[in-house]
Amino acid sequence: MRALRTLRRGGFSVVGLAALLVGGAAHAQAGPDLTAYAQTGLIPFLPSSQQPFEAPPKVALRLEGPLGAFQPHPVVMDTGSTGVVVSAADLPGYSAAKAAAYPAGWEFLSSSKRLWVGHWVPTTIVYADAAGGEAARAQVPVLIVETAMKCPGYDTKTSPGTCAAPTETVDLPRGIAYMGVGFGRERNGQTQGTPDKNPLLNLTALAGKPISAKGFRKGYVITPDGARVGLTAQAAAGFRFVKLDARPGGGPLDWGQAPMTVAAGDQPAQAGALLIDTGIATMYLGVADPAALKTHTETNQNAKTPSKVLDDGQTVTVTVPTAPATTFAFTVGQGDPIAPSQVLVNSPMTKAFVNTGRHALRRYDVLFDADGGWFGLRER
Structure with a gap:
């Protein structure tokens, strides 16, 4: 030994x-062989007066979609969930009739027992760099939240997206702005938290340049400075690796x-x-x-x-x-x-x-x- x-x-x-x-x-x-990949960029975290990771890291972004453009306050980047979530009531073009044209959706946060229910609306996300320019751009469905509940008894298997006995219910809540970038979260109450919802895996451009089909490796590195998107040999230097298992029944990137x-x-x-x-x-x-x-x-x-x-x-x-x-x-x-x-x-x-x-x-x-x-x- x-x-x-x-x-x-x-x-x-x-x-x-x-x-x-x-x-x-x-x-x-x-570990992975990343020598063929060169396209990478940084989505910076907003400065904080606290020591690193005392509070959740936050990013600046803008949403552009069929329910109007919206620039929320600093948005929490969460590796414990998957999918961008915003309040429907904060979107300038929201109406129940317009939202109903898109797939029904939900997300459950097991730590706080929060269940968000609404619709997944196709949206362009534009991330800001440190100077206020465009760091990156992504295209994903965004969950616009029409009802927020606290649901201690949430049961993923028998009633996904519903709550039989909520202890708190708010219709058309305001101020929700959350960006989940985690993986492997479907079994933890996030049955819709699949890779197609992950904004860091569905980028279309970095610093105004289109994503290269051959030169871009999907993935990210989380550091105190921000999320580095697009894996390269340099970005991965010094890491120790473990291979993940493909999620049973999942698709690509899952x-x-x-x-x-x-x-x-x-x-x-x-x-x-x-x-x-x-x-x-x-x-x-x-x-x-x-x-x-x-x-x-x-x-x-x-x-x-x-x-x-x-x-x-x-x-x-x-x-x-x-x-x-x-x-x-x-x-x-x-x-x-x-x-x-x-x-x-x-x-x-x-x-x-x-x-x-x-x-x-x-x-x-x-x-x-x-x-x-x-x-x-x-x-x-």
Whole structure:
């Protein structure tokens, strides 16, 4: 067995380890060959007075569609959902009759239990660069929200897009502006969150130049500066990669979540799926025996309901079977910059699940290769 080579920085560690030593080792490979691709660009995040990823990253964009042009306030970029969502009432050309001509749609955010219902309207999205010019342009259906509900009992399988007992309902809400760019989210209440809705995978131009059919690799890199779209060898330098599984029944560009193992408290490591979510500051932790963890009850910062939360002093260790493997760990309550604001403990899960929240991005850049099905992490 090869020895571990560990560099510790407070509560954080990077472990160089042969991929065969961790769960999901069959996924780990060297990475994609990007030498044939040259077209790339940056969609910058708007400046913030807070430290990186303390708040959700935001971008400036303009919408141009059949219900009128609209430039919302800074729009949250969320890797935990898929699809652009805006309030129907904020569109200057909206009417119920016009909207009804387009496919009915919905999106559910499991962290906050929000269900948005409306119609998917074909729209051009124009992203602004740091100087106010055009960084990129995309063409995707946008969900215009006509009803917003809080739905704690949402059931994806039996009633997608409906809520039998909402605790809150708002017709024609205003102020919703959200850009979901995540992958593998269909099983988490987002049955319509398919790659054709992802604005970073459906670009038509970068800085005014049309996307090259041969020179553009669909995917992105998330850094503190913004989302780099169009993968190149230079953009991917320094990343460690793991191969993703194609999502069963999915089409092109449709990949499952990244594999990982997680050990919490004194419980053994369990294999499962990983999500690095810019939309929330908390972590969601799902393991087989959550009752064995040391927890207490406090208010969930997302859903505002009582939830089980991991006690201070408990350590969480997540290992991603990149080549070589990447491990990060923190101890709750010690103030590590990558530690989430809460570790919310889910109900028992036969396959583990970790939503890290956005704080992991304080030390890692994240890469998603949609054309080839690769996930990458790069320590900064």
